[in-house]
């Protein structure tokens with residue numbers, strides 16, 4: 001069997017470790033909605049859901065298609081669809097018993113019209129500052145009263161989503177204090193509804209606001225949005241490729257498109273079997289980015305191209321050759337490159353790096 005050129009190894013023991021760490025942070029009571037949208041942040045949605053099922057009260061996905069994929073492996077658990085469904089998707093959502101997010105009484109009524117026999121369950125989103133979906137907080141009580149009066153639906157849960165949980169502690173504290181007050185007012189209007197607000201950052205930082213459930217995503221994959229909590233978590237994914245070629249290159253030679261990098265001296269340059277089409281961000285070009293070979297950090301030289309890029313292996317042993325393993329992020333020996341470093345080199349966030357892996361990357365699940 002030929003080896004995979006690019007491989008994302010997914011460590012399921014680390015997934016379980018992280019779920020246990022979230023449980024430990026929030027205490028015994030709140031339920032965990034394991035967020036497995038975007039194919040489990042690139043780790044494989046159904047496989048991740050299967051491993052996290054013992055820890056999760058519900059699963060959170062972004063789309064109807066993702067809900068179907070998760071349902072196929074964890075039949076008994078409720079699945080919350082966190083992005084608004086399209087009008088044409090609603091009929092299947094109700095028929096299949098997925099729980100769709102609703103941002104207005106009009107949207108709630110549309111689901112009520114589709115209910116047959118038992119009420120359609122919906123999830124009411126409140127906008128407390130995110131500015132994306134939901135009923136604006138000042139209108140929340142009126143909307144909840146209106147929804148309570150509609151026959152044919154049941155508000156299974158009510159939530160908000162925090163815009164700056166990992167970057168503005170003061171805004172978030174005020175937002176959560178106001179949210180707690182609103183929850184107390186909404187509970188009698190929607191008896192039985194579960195309330196939740198906390199993403200990964202807030203689940204770790206402000207678990208006292210967990211209410212009935214929390215909605216962690218990134219933390220389950222072993223990355224803390226807030227560096228102080230990173231020690232509690234284990235990164236789940238290691239992204240690997242191979243050297244395809246090693247060349248000795250003279251001084252004054254341009255490396256890659258644009259000739260941004262000109263060899264200042266004779267160098268050994270390794271070419272790798274990965275490029276931006278595989279999800280390694282092109283924006284890392286000429287930003288001091290590194291990869292791991294032989295447990296050592298090697299600098300990327302020249303621009304990232306679609307299928308390949310080059311690294312400086314001048315200081316590595318002479319026997320480094322084609323076929324050798326390269327780690328883009330994750331650990332190799334005693335060295336580690338965190339996903340966050342790649343994100344910083346690319347000028348983006350860790351969520352973006354994990355969810356952009358290309359179709360040529362083979363995801364390999366390690367269950368030890």
Ligand SMILES: *Cc1c(COP(=O)(O)O)cnc(C)c1O
Pocket residue numbers: 035037082161198199200201215216217218219225
């Ligand atoms: C993606 C998402 C989450 C999870 O966010 P993390 O920062 O990855 O924990 C939670 N809630 C909603 C509504 C989301 O869209």
